[in-house]
Amino acid sequence: MDIFAHSLWSYAVFHKKKYVWLAILFGVLPDFLSFGILFIMNLINGSLRSGPPSLSSLPDWLFAAYNMTHSFVIFLLVLFITYLLTKKWFWPLTAWALHILIDIPTHSFRFFPTPFLWPITGYKFDGISWATPWFMILNYSALMIVFILIAHNSAQANKATKFKKH
Numbered sequence: 001m002d003i004f005a006h007s008l009w010s011y012a013v014f015h016k017k018k019y020v021w022l023a024i025l026f027g028v029l030p031d032f033l034s035f036g037i038l039f040i041m042n043l044i045n046g047s048l049r050s051g052p053p054s055l056s057s058l059p060d061w062l063f064a065a066y067n068m069t070h071s072f073v074i075f076l077l078v079l080f081i082t083y084l085l086t087k088k089w090f091w092p093l094t095a096w097a098l099h100i101l102i103d104i105p106t107h108s109f110r111f112f113p114t115p116f117l118w119p120i121t122g123y124k125f126d127g128i129s130w131a132t133p134w135f136m137i138l139n140y141s142a143l144m145i146v147f148i149l150i151a152h153n154s155a156q157a158n159k160a161t162k163f164k165k166h
Helices: 003-014 020-044 060-069 072-086 091-103 133-165
Strands: none
Touching: 003 020, 003 091, 003 133, 020 060, 020 091, 072 091
């Protein structure tokens, strides 16, 4: 899924939490730490191109970063280490898991299927590409509905709070 949709889904899931912005950061970090870095490098050196790049043109570090940032195994390891260090569950980090869950069915074998069990196994699911036009329409329509519901619920809660004060 695209990074903008990841941020919107992260907000939708975590919008009632005090750490919503941190959750959004962890929701987009898997893509930023791979393709985001490449995008910035290409922007700086003037080699930015539209459309998906050929796999052979991508640097090896990008594949390694993508494997690490899109793996439940690595996510669970980081979550557990964080718990061991702080003795608390760092809940904003679960937006990272949400990112992986969303990516599993929305990436196909044609371009970066999600290595969600890496490094234990190379198994990947052949989903549909998030860039497929009908899926983009469906995804952003679903996001629009979710955000309308969030706004409606927020307005109802505000109305109830104002009514109680009078």
